[in-house]
Amino acid sequence: MNDLDLNRFSRKYSFVAKLGAAVLYSVMVAVALNFFWHPGHIYSSGITGFAQIINTVTSRYMPFTIPTEVMYFALNVPLFILAWVKIGKEFTGYTIFTVFMSSVMMKFIQPTHISLDPILCAIFGAAVNGMGTGLALKNGISTGGLDILGIVVRKKTGMNYGKFNIIVNMVIVIFAGFLFDWSRALYTALNIFINGRMIDAIYTQHHKLQVMIVTEHPTAIIDGIQSKMHRGITILHDAEGAYGHVEKTVLLTIIDTYDLYDIRMTVQDCDPYAFMSVTEVQRIYGRFREQEIV
Template sequence: MDQLDAFNRRYNLLSKISASFFYSLAVAVALNFFWTPGHMYSSGITGFAQLINTMSERFLPVTLSTSALYFVLNLPLLLLAWIKIGHKFTFFTIITVILGSIIMRLVQPLNMHIDPLVCAIFGGMINGLGTGFALKNGISTGGLDIIGIVIQRKTGTSYGKISILINLIIIAAAGFAFGWTRALYSALTIFINGRVIDAVYTQHQKLQVTIVTEQPHAIIDGIQEKMHRGITIFHDVEGAYSHNEKKVLITVIDRYDMYDILHIVKKSDPYAFMSVTEVERVYGSFKEQEIV
């Protein structure tokens, strides 16, 4: 058992570091191959780093690089994460931020004309893929992730409004710096980035699962042992075809739990009926995945 735990810890460490590297490469490619040549901005801290880079290029004697600014702007947020969120969480975020800064510097921008629409689409897709993969492996990419977690813990509400406000500032800056057509492309790449993140990172997506079964206890035990979800039980339900007595189980899960719950139900009762619907919001007690 000790050897198995050690293997799991080692595998978990390698997967997180690999995800950090993959995100860093993705954001560097998106920035230097698409956003910079297309004169458009990303969202969040990366977008702010680009914004300051543009301002320094135009108004200061020294141009501040986007890669260095990305690192510097994340420093106070990393301190906030260390104090308010957790040391392990912050450790992997630091690795991600450092790798991102280094690879942004190493990957040089393309010196060629690319259609701005292509830049917006591919930049958003590549960065969204890297960010979603990082989040799926339980690590943060820094920036607004940290602000969002702290606000959610403090107030219990989403940080969506702050994210929208920051991104609106970035889009407005793109409009003033490069023209409003480029602002539109910046808005497009931010939108695509968010949609791709949602497609890859599914932890925050909730599903309601309804199970009709003659073996409720085995399914309940399997679900509560594997994912610690609350379950509502409807007794004395009758099947219209077989007229056998059944029970209906209803639970809400994260989308990434779907494989596990399907495996539990098939193993416990191969003849069970299960339906799954998307949930808009959840009120009351719901156990989120812990951040450490």
């Protein structure tokens, strides 16, 4: 297989993976909404939660009812424009497809009969939706709504996606308390927290790690890392081991969580006796190569 064929295969695989993730998310959010959140009178996070609030308000206080799936799509339209301008056309195209499929699935995936404890509704609804959202983000697509704002905020400030979700969605908790009761507000808060934790557990690309390597064979390790990951590396010369008093070199680099396995294998192959330390990074300032969103 030549480079052109490999590039075509990669693009085709990425396209299929993204469409599959979009469909899977749309099914999972529909299950979370119709099987758990609606029966338990619990609100979701983000645009889905606001759509639920509008559905509740119109059904109670208006002569008409706006379905959640219709409001969900309508509220996303301004964010499609934001994504088109700020993030990219291809990214926006996948987002529109994902939101459209989610609206369709919300309409047609309905339980015949379900009655669960509200705490179970909060836990299982959050787990199902968080898993679907995390898988979608992991495959490079957005599920619409606050995902778009979350990506922009993460790129600007470094705040991870789950924490952003929790902060923004406190207003939904307040609405849940006023529209139902404050026990439902508590369940909604639990739902939002679990949803954010589940997303963070699956979508780990935004987690950055600092790797320090102490080695006697720096050139081989540097070549191996840069050929696979294209990461910048800082080289500290003239280090000395306290035990053997052997001259060593210290290498420092910042990687995505996804890169950790590759860098471990590279170091192990080049220098089995190298010392390697990994710590989580909270903030990065200066030049760092993020994965591009197109």
